[in-house]
Amino acid sequence: MKNKYLIGSLMCAMVIAVLTSSCKKLLEQTPQNSTYSEVFWQSSRDLNSAIAGNYALLRAAANSGTYNPSPRYYMYGDAVAKSYFTMQYVGDGLENIQNGDYTFIYNLNSLANWTSYYKTIAMSNIVLSKVPGVPEDKLTDVTNPAQFKRKIMGQALFIRALSYFMMTRVWGDVPLVTEAYEDPISAPHLPRSPKADVMKQIEKDCHDAIGMLDWGYTNTAEAHITASKGSVYALLAHLYLWRATMTDVRSNTPIAADVASADTTLTAVIAKGGYTLTDTSKYYDTFVGRSNEGIFELNMSENTKEGSSWSIANMFLRSNYIAYNSDNSRNYVNTGYLNDHFYKLTKDWQWVWTGSQWVWTEVSVKTIDSLDVRYRKNFDYRGTDRPTCIKYHNVVYRNAGQLQDAYVSNNMIIFRLSDMKLLQAEVALYQGNTGKAIDIINSFRKRYGASPDAQLATDLTKDQVMDEYILERGKEMYLEGHIFYDLLRTRKYETFVPWLSSTRFAQEGFYWPVYPSLFSDNNLLKQTSYWLGKI
Template structure:
């Protein structure tokens, strides 16, 4: 298949036309579903452009208002101060008042951007099978399988993410030919959302391979390794530990991935590392629009990484989010003579008043001599091998396989330059695995969901549980974000608010 992941600009222009002409149903904002859509879906180039549009829309959904890092990191107490007072409400003293955040970032209470991605995938899955074989330059069967396999993966990831963040998704799997008259759809249960993810991933696995035909596609497009990595994660939510372990085995044994060395830990985030399984393409190129601005602009869609940075990484930029040093000192042994090599690659200024998170600090200046127009040239790594090693350890521990759990935990610790963990008890091993996830994935949009999924977020015996999340709140699903019904309810009158926010949380 030809390289098409960098066709974002063309695809997004097409997407923009669709958004103007399609209906306002929040689940039907299909970016390419226009009056001329039958004329569009007629060739291999169109199918590839449609898929590139899906990747571009996914990137937008994850980066709007720094959503990926607010959902997965800010809520886990990883950052203690913010560049704006609204996000300062995401703190222990304010008990993570999600309801206050949307006054600055309404996108955080609105899942529409993810349904735009889903709608795009539905179109691909509906239209691509009907494109005539004669209109493909490459092998039509293989090319269609690749495009559809990736579309199934992207749709699965969106339903996975929606179910993690807001819960109870509205499940739509068909492309609407008449979206204006589409009937409203009620929310489903979390279990249905995760089951939809599994169904899509199984279809995706049957269509994709572990190998890439073009090196430019590695990790920034989905492959079979991406599929099984996400399967492992969704099975952990479902507490199907045997299946989660088996999916992780598929990644580890057949994916061809390898851990970066400890000395090269920061290389993971520069893009297409041998450790990376799936990532969002955001590398700087003078001719592309993927990179994120490094200065303090008002465009929250185009400076997602810059919130972590300041001088000396971006000349003249004041500090943004500040790392929670109390959590860092709890997770890492910062006083040990044998230091965790990840500390230097993750943090800057631990001994100063303000500490920066520097995983995404590969800054390039368009005018290097004057050091102006900075861009952050890192990819957003969504799935990687160390994550899967630790999921495998947790899944095996839950099956009573302590030996395997120790082996995979210690492979991650060894890369970090740490001594092997010596088993003391089942509970302590579980806490250690979760701490290791916190250390390894700090600032990668994941640890909050791990704490919720495992139940450790309010466990009084776990040292890094989060005080602001009271047990009653977790019991009543107050870990989910509320929906902005003022915007969404007119578009779907069957929507309901999440229980915590409909009562005590308001």
Template sequence: MKIFNIKYSTIATGLLVLIISLNFSCKKALENDLENATYEGAYWKSESDINGAALGGYALLRRSLFNQNAFFLWGDAPSGLFASDATNDQYPYAGRFRIPYKENGTQNWTNWYQIVGQTNLILAKAAEIDDSKFAAGRKNYLLGEAYFLRALSYFYMTRVWGDLPLQLQAVTTADQAILIGRTNEKEIMKQVLSDATKASALLTWEGLNEGQRFRASKASALALLAHAYAWNGDYQKTVLYTDSITSRPDLISLQPKGNIRDVFANTNAKENIFVITNKYSNNESSGYDANIANSIAFITISSDLIKGMPNINPTYYLVPAMLSSIYTKDDTRLTEFVGYRNATDVKPNLVKYKDIQNVGSGGTFDMRAESNLIIFRLADIILLKAEALNALNRDGEARIELNKIRQRAGVAELNNSGLFLKRDIFQERERELIGEGHTYFDMVRTGRTYGTGGVAFFPPWMSLDRFRNKGYLWPIDNGIVNTNRLIGQNQWWQNN
């Protein structure tokens, strides 16, 4: 059964504009600014309408992740692996985590609630359309995509801000919109797990088989479940869901040694599970603009490595001391992931996102960043499984999973146990996933079990007292706090 028969170029700018105009669901509830439901009654009549709305959801996800490079600033910048000389960009790391102006994309959840609003509409409106309007299997699949996108959005948001407004009803008219307060993060996680479970039941493996790794599949829903249960400390369930993914080597397998970077250039690389594509030919890639926060490629790669790039030094560069502490010289990932301009380079480049083309003519440079943003890939899942097995005192099995990734990187196998093995697995995730938006969340996740016999791998600026007071969370944009009286600033940031 063919699940998809479209080209990804349909998620172009025109569709995004349309979908944003349709997206009313959470705006009033969270910002007291509802637009008129212009398309109500004229839209939501057929499978193509629901499919278009789903594509719009993916477009909104792209915008949310790339806005201010939020995925990178949240998941990597505070970890201590990166530094910056830019005075306006250095606050999340470099020995501290202070944000003087709580008013930008990394603190503002508006884009994320537009995804939630979009998925709420899809779930409500698809239920009203007769099944006969859909090809076989398509209605359930589209519903599964909506549940997945809503679950993924809430999972990102609760890891960043903790307690959140929980909006599950579609809002299409002004009288339906109300101001709502924040729900405890434990309840948010229950909703994430509920939605992701529904998504895994409705989605199939077939999307992967058809090379659609830019849309949700059963594998991406299972990956989200594995991560969400790990976040909750339920490692039995983490093993269950990671096992489900690794049981399909016909669809998902590791890239060969020396070719890991193909996951960024090739959407259909078999290691990929779910990615956000970034292709110029599909009107997706971003060019450089000196007045805005640019694609991660423009802030991590210098003109010394790729001619035409705007920066002599990368805005965010890797810390040499941290690199030498986690990588050995024979690790092939040093060559694949890190770019040194000379033998004494003190500001090495992250080159995971070096898929860049110049579309300028006549000797001019118009550089376009084209690397995929990877949400889930198999190496991440294997190492998450190793973490879970170690937490369950199944160290022999955990070492097998850990060493799969080390063998691929060309480095010696490790044979530690207990807390030393936990450290090994954490560091392997640093080596493998650096710059992909995982490391800081990994630190927070391990820290959440600190008081129960675990080990926390805190960043340099994190004190135990700050962690226990949830100082690892990000502040909420002051505009949101000032507009909605039911939403207060996160505790740590009230006086910081």
């Protein structure tokens, strides 16, 4: 194909044909080629199938990776921040990304390849192109055909916006495609658009989607796993904070207008979304999915046979969670992460050298805060040198009798209420309201039963509170695809990402290269600037 990241009507024919048979299994489909665009777009079932296909493509993109289980959503957002967990060598070179080396051929072919995102975007563009022309008198089985069409289009806009947001955080500048091309052969070659333009398009798509979607769901089967107003507001909040801090990496002063927009957006989603925090006694419910805390998730439930045998959990879980797994898991949690994040300050008397004499002095000593629910629930083998993460361990055996064919039945959580509430502390810090940020952080520690000695004092400086904020994000959002981006926004990357120096950061060396094969048919594409001459 002339343009490898534009798939146009060929993708439409393939995906739509797949989805006319079922909307339940959003991922495990076999492409067919017997259905064509001219006989589609004739009923509400067609439109529902098309948007189901759009979600399926988004999920496939987020879950794709190398030939070993390595979902890109977590590789980009978590794995590259090496201080949080370690990937052992197994022959695929994936562990190299934890040293800031993205040049290994398997990683270039998979994680540096943006094709799967453009498949998702192409489907969104097709939906947005076709749905307005569907005659409302064809939609006889829906109460309000005009509203139904708006809902479908609002979801397609959200999926396109989310796809571009995921991409711009990984590559920065990316080609901006917003048209559906009927003939992919004649589709134009496009260069990479500046990230500022990409973020402007994301913002526009979100604002358009807000006018088409509702806060809640009339169909409970769609709750949390399809887009709502709350999903869009959550995406906007992240967009504004990313744009505020990452538009110009040479500046450490956030863009005040974007911080203010993030503030009002967070207030709206928290106040109007109807979301509630999960009771800590039912902690794992949030990560199984579709809890009242969930704002947007990608469905990966075995209830519809959509669990994953290639989940991020497969990289951590040992034999007592998946019977045939090794006790030497691919990934393990760094003990330093646990010690640095889950700590409390206790008083002790020690001899301290003042420079001229030893003095018996009362000092504060850091010890593990083992009371925090997140410490107890998220990690196992804590007393060893290789703890493991069990945040996602809802394993279902399709062959239960022989404990074979294990599928992890945990949704991929993209946005949830705790995320939004913590982001309010970041906004407060950017706005100089240190006291508010302290209150938010302390409320999280109290909620999870942390030791009173883990509470922050009220006289900390702004920079000290920012340090504690990034620790709190590291506890709350562990292995949810956010940590690396949090570190970039807050400029705390050097503490937790050993390979990312301030010099490399200023060169935007945190962005990924583009798979070189994508250049072969498009001479307008250019390599990510940091990686020029390195690949």
